[in-house]
Amino acid sequence: MHDLRYLRDHLDTLRAQLGPRGADIAWDDLRNSLEDRRNLTIKIEQTRHEIKKFSDEIGRLMREKKAADAEKLQETQGMRTMVPEIGAQEEQLRAIEQQVSNVALRIPNLPHSSVPVGSDSSGNKEERRWGEPQQFSFKPKTHWEIGENLGILDFDRAAKIAGARFAVLTGAGARLERALINYMLDLHTTQHGYREVLPPLLVNRSSMTATGQLPKFEEDLFRLRDEDYFLIPTAEVPVTNLHRDETLAENALPIRYTAYTPCFRREAGSYGKDTKGLIRLHQFNKVELVSFAKPDQSYEELERLTSHAEAILQDLGLPYRVVTLCTGDMGFSAAKTYDIEVWLPSQNHYREISSCSNFEGFQARRANIRYKGTGGKKDTKSEFVHTLNGSGLAVGRTVVAILERYQQPDGSVTIPEVLRQYMGGMERISKA
RNA sequence: GGAGAGGUGGCCGAGUGGCCGAAGGCAACGGUUUGCUAAACCGUCGUAGGGGCAAAACCUCUACCGAGGGUUCAAAUCCCUCCCUCUCCGCCA
Structure with a gap:
């Protein structure tokens, strides 16, 4: 398999280099999947960061026996909505990663420069x-x-x-x-x-x-x-x-x-x-x-x-x-x-x-x-x-x-x- | 196949819901001390991914406590499924 980041950044280069060896690869789907994967990952990490931040805050309040404050924080910061949201996003990400590896695992290796070009x-x-x-x-x-x-x-x-x-x-x-x-x-x-x-x-x-x-x-x-x-x-x-x-x-x-x-x-x-x-x-x-x-x-x-x-x-x-x-x-x-x-x-x-x-x-x-x-x-x-x-x-x-x-x-x-x-x-x- | 126990960082091992990426020890690495060696002491000490950056250093975020799901504002810790290891019984080359 090829490095996924390399794939993302050099997809066209690799595609050209593989030539006929990569003829049956769904390159455009792959390009889109890789882009989706990256954007979604960033989004998820940001949301998770938010959740974590408030969770830590709730934890601190609980330790200080300020249950009421904790309760309030839980309600006001949209925790209850962020959580299902991130769940859905993660599911989406899993699907995208499946798509990525479906294609990526079928891309053959790149021949060394000393290998003669030929069809058979x-x-x-x-x-x-x-x-x-x-x-x-x-x-x-x-x-x-x-x-x-x-x-x-x-x-x-x-x-x-x-x-x-x-x-x-x-x-x-x-x-x-x-x-x-x-x-x-x-x-x-x-x-x-x-x-x-x-x-x-x-x-x-x-x-x-x-x-x-x-x-x-x-x-x-x-x-x-x-x-x-x-x-x-x-x-x-x-x-x-x-x-x-x-x-x-x-x-x-x-x-x-x-x-x-x-x-x-x-x-x-x-x-x-x-x-x-x-x-x-x-x-x-x-x-x-x-x-x-x-x-x-x-x-x-x-x-x-x-x-x-x-x-x-x-x-x-x-x-x-x-x-x-x-x-x-x-x-x-x-x-x-x-x-x-x-x-x-x-x-x-x-x-x-x-x-x-x-x-x-x-x-x-x-x-x-x-x-x-x-x-x-x-x-x-x-x-x-x-x-x-x-x-x-x-x-x-x-x-x-x-x-x-x-x-x-x-x-x-x-x-x-x-x-x-x-x-x-x-x-x-x-x-x- | 039946019954039970368990899988935590290079290794050992603590941790049963929030201050835990994780105590403590060993090993390793850097240093101090020291005739030499040893010991002692101080310090460092996981991996991967993303973002910042031209890049390195560095900063920052996220993930990872067998794997995958789930519950929860929050999971190494609770629940489910699977994999693996060990012990006993059965079977077997």
């Missing part, structure tokens, strides 16, 4: 590539063909148990997924300085609003029928909310967390896309990186966080590229996003496997996460932190990339060196 993914900018897509002496199979042939992926039974867009992993497949999770967590905690978190997978409405999933994207979320809980679509939600309504010590920043969680997404509106395989599921595993940084260091932190995700792919020997999302392709809350795309031989192109974003103060303002200087330096004012996060990595898609990249002519798959210690020394997945 064709406007994204490639930053760098790592590794060479390998040449196969045979036609590479898709990961679901490989997995089903090896007996480690089972989509038919997943559909029976749950439905479309679910998967069952068995045997070495399940073990590979688990190995990846452990390997990623170990690397981030021991080499990259992140603290491991195992958070709740169900969160409340406030948490979802703080990180920006609500109110605009409720249809993307799974929600419980009888309780106002949502299944997390990413660990970003519970982990960023760890510090909701907190003021952090400046010298503790940056604070870095990594969390493995399953993620749950409705995938409404993606019918027909990636219907086969592990690419797009209602439930998938992800290791997430989250950072709380000082504003003047957050872009440096974004580079660092992105490199931590890249390190996984490099270790696994999976070719990838990094792209900067253009204005039209970025998410709602982000100010800048790098997507890391891994090479998938069967599709003959790069597919997203990680998305690393700086949200600047957008989430922090919604979540009320501040930081403040410590050590008695006189009143350093608290400010909003910048929040960042990125996948490090999406585990299911990593399995996809490994199966396809390391498939052999005989249908077996060799296991990347770094994972072998996590798989009991297994070097190859062959048909059982």
Whole structure:
């Protein structure tokens, strides 16, 4: 969310800066609501001041046992009329504030100046590539063909148990997924300085609003029928909310967390896309990186966080590229996003496997996460932190990339060196 | 699920209708004292929003005692709803 005072004073500027990103926002309503809100607030505060003044006076008289005088004051100063009046005004103010936040909470973040302008993914900018897509002496199979042939992926039974867009992993497949999770967590905690978190997978409405999933994207979320809980679509939600309504010590920043969680997404509106395989599921595993940084260091932190995700792919020997999302392709809350795309031989192109974003103060303002200087330096004012996060990595898609990249002519798959210690020394997945 | 207790400033804790944004203590910060450390003493010590101001300092107003409503001229204090924590019982991995 944007600062409301800033909104009031710079509404047209922001509107212009957002361009198409703000096309569906009711700007004029917002402008009026903000103006009404300000005027009414001033009026209410003045009236309240009057009431308070005479109340104090009545209190003084009562203490002096001058009940009659107090009674008189009560009648003569219009207290009896001011009170209902202020009640009505407050009700009006509540309605206005509701209107304000209805609109304000749906305004997306402003892209950073380094973000390329564009309307869709064709406007994204490639930053760098790592590794060479390998040449196969045979036609590479898709990961679901490989997995089903090896007996480690089972989509038919997943559909029976749950439905479309679910998967069952068995045997070495399940073990590979688990190995990846452990390997990623170990690397981030021991080499990259992140603290491991195992958070709740169900969160409340406030948490979802703080990180920006609500109110605009409720249809993307799974929600419980009888309780106002949502299944997390990413660990970003519970982990960023760890510090909701907190003021952090400046010298503790940056604070870095990594969390493995399953993620749950409705995938409404993606019918027909990636219907086969592990690419797009209602439930998938992800290791997430989250950072709380000082504003003047957050872009440096974004580079660092992105490199931590890249390190996984490099270790696994999976070719990838990094792209900067253009204005039209970025998410709602982000100010800048790098997507890391891994090479998938069967599709003959790069597919997203990680998305690393700086949200600047957008989430922090919604979540009320501040930081403040410590050590008695006189009143350093608290400010909003910048929040960042990125996948490090999406585990299911990593399995996809490994199966396809390391498939052999005989249908077996060799296991990347770094994972072998996590798989009991297994070097190859062959048909059982 | 049943019964009970409770949520007050960074922490502890007083406060049952008006002089309470809130006693007292601890911690923190500044200072005095002091071979050093410690102690003692003095002082400062919440957050947010609005207005004044070009702005800072500063002045001033408003709000905040878990959240939201209500009663009242006046609410930390009374009433209602909700959330959370703790204890006991039941159930359960």
